[in-house]
Amino acid sequence: MTDVNQQLLDATVVPQKSVTGDAVSASASTNAARRSTVLPRLEWTGDRPRIVPFQRERFEELRALGQGGMGEVVLLKDHDIERTVALKRLSESQDLDRVLRFVEEIRTVGQLDHPNIVPVHDVGVDESGRYYFLMKHLQGETLESIITRLRQGDRAAHAQYPFQARLQLFLGVLHALSYAHRKGFIHRDLKPSNIMVGPFGEVTVMDWGLARKYRRPGDAGSAEDKASAPSAQGLRESASLLTQAGAVMGTPLYMSPEQARGEHDSLDPRSDIYSLSALLYEFLFLRHYLEGRESMADILEGVKTVTPSVETTPEHPAQTRVPAELCWFVIRGLAKNPAERYASVDEMVEELQSIQSGRIHVMCQRTFMKSVLHRLLRSVDQNPKVVMLGSAAVAALILAAFAQALLRLF
Numbered sequence: 001m002t003d004v005n006q007q008l009l010d011a012t013v014v015p016q017k018s019v020t021g022d023a024v025s026a027s028a029s030t031n032a033a034r035r036s037t038v039l040p041r042l043e044w045t046g047d048r049p050r051i052v053p054f055q056r057e058r059f060e061e062l063r064a065l066g067q068g069g070m071g072e073v074v075l076l077k078d079h080d081i082e083r084t085v086a087l088k089r090l091s092e093s094q095d096l097d098r099v100l101r102f103v104e105e106i107r108t109v110g111q112l113d114h115p116n117i118v119p120v121h122d123v124g125v126d127e128s129g130r131y132y133f134l135m136k137h138l139q140g141e142t143l144e145s146i147i148t149r150l151r152q153g154d155r156a157a158h159a160q161y162p163f164q165a166r167l168q169l170f171l172g173v174l175h176a177l178s179y180a181h182r183k184g185f186i187h188r189d190l191k192p193s194n195i196m197v198g199p200f201g202e203v204t205v206m207d208w209g210l211a212r213k214y215r216r217p218g219d220a221g222s223a224e225d226k227a228s229a230p231s232a233q234g235l236r237e238s239a240s241l242l243t244q245a246g247a248v249m250g251t252p253l254y255m256s257p258e259q260a261r262g263e264h265d266s267l268d269p270r271s272d273i274y275s276l277s278a279l280l281y282e283f284l285f286l287r288h289y290l291e292g293r294e295s296m297a298d299i300l301e302g303v304k305t306v307t308p309s310v311e312t313t314p315e316h317p318a319q320t321r322v323p324a325e326l327c328w329f330v331i332r333g334l335a336k337n338p339a340e341r342y343a344s345v346d347e348m349v350e351e352l353q354s355i356q357s358g359r360i361h362v363m364c365q366r367t368f369m370k371s372v373l374h375r376l377l378r379s380v381d382q383n384p385k386v387v388m389l390g391s392a393a394v395a396a397l398i399l400a401a402f403a404q405a406l407l408r409l410f
Contacts, residue, residue, distance in 0.1 A: 089132035105209045116176035144192035151286040153318035172203030178345040181269040190275040191254045260303040270338040277333025286316045324366035
């Protein structure tokens with residue numbers, strides 16, 4: 001199992017300004033940190049229950065889950081509800097940029113109430129004056145870990161995740177992003193390590209630290225929106241992505257071309273669509289479409305210029321060939337021109353569900369043959385008698401032709 005909460009700490013901005021010491025009062029921090037349990041203990045005297053008031057510190061720190069530039073994530077035991085939760089808190093050195101980024105992440109995720117998005121349970125300030133928030137403790141493994149096992153030829157992984165199962169997981173990611181886009185947010189940091197797959201197949205999209213509101217066409221934006229999205233902040237985000245040790249090879253590989261060019265103020269959901277397609281390409285083909293490029297300059301150049309084609313899509317020795325219709329699906333999402341990609345994540349969902357049901361667009365010889373076969377198979381259920389009569393007629397013609405050929409020989 002991977003300590004995936006570490007991923008929640010990756011996308012941070014190097015701060016430059018300090019928060020004044022009176023930003024958080026000592027009394028507030030003490031009261032917030034030392035919460036007591038409120039539920040009583042039940043004791044039985046014979047067959048009669050007795051309620052006994054019982055108080056102790058509600059949260060018990062069990063172990064660290066991850067450490068990063070912003071702070072740390074730790075595992076807690078909630079003694080009231082009797083469950084484990086994850087707590088993310090800022091480091092002791094709090095400055096303005098870190099606090100603003102932290103607050104923005106909390107409020108973003110707090111507005112995204114969806115089964116495929118990690119929920120925030122509560123916020124507070126600890127005895128040291130550090131801001132924190134409580135969230136669901138996710139268990140399972142990241143999509144990055146699953147891809148690694150598939151790439152290594154792990155038989156159990158391939159049995160668990162054939163192409164259809166991979167599409168089902170990807171649909172969970174699409175549902176999360178569709179919801180976020182409808183709420184006006186783009187993620188901007190989609191990658192396999194930010195996708196969690198739980199023990200029951202549940203999919204959760206994590207790390208919304210770089211998420212931001214995007215401006216819809218024709219929307220002039222409110223004064224609040226303008227105040228919260230200065231271009232200088234976008235520049236700092238870009239610099240951070242390219243310099244942090246944990247993000248150098250991770251995030252740029254999944255950037256859209258427009259994000260790689262630093263066009264942060266004009267990004268819209270189609271940027272996330274590109275990142276989703278890069279993620280799916282790797283999940284299907286078990287290699288990144290820019291595999292082999294190692295330097296930052298080569299990667300960013302590849303993001304801007306390299307588009308795989310169906311003819312050049314690789315085959316992996318550990319699995320069968322990727323279905324042609326999926327090749328065409330993912331390549332459209334990797335179009336360099338945003339206007340040539342899917343217009344929305346909802347369109348991706350609709351197209352993927354059509355493929356799963358056998359409604360395949362004819363794009364090449366392989367898709368033509370599969371489209372015809374799927375239509376024939378559907379007609380068996382819809383008109384079984386007609387199909388049986390037609391099959392019998394075809395069989396009779398073949399037998400007649402075969403018999404005639406034999407007569408000629410003798």
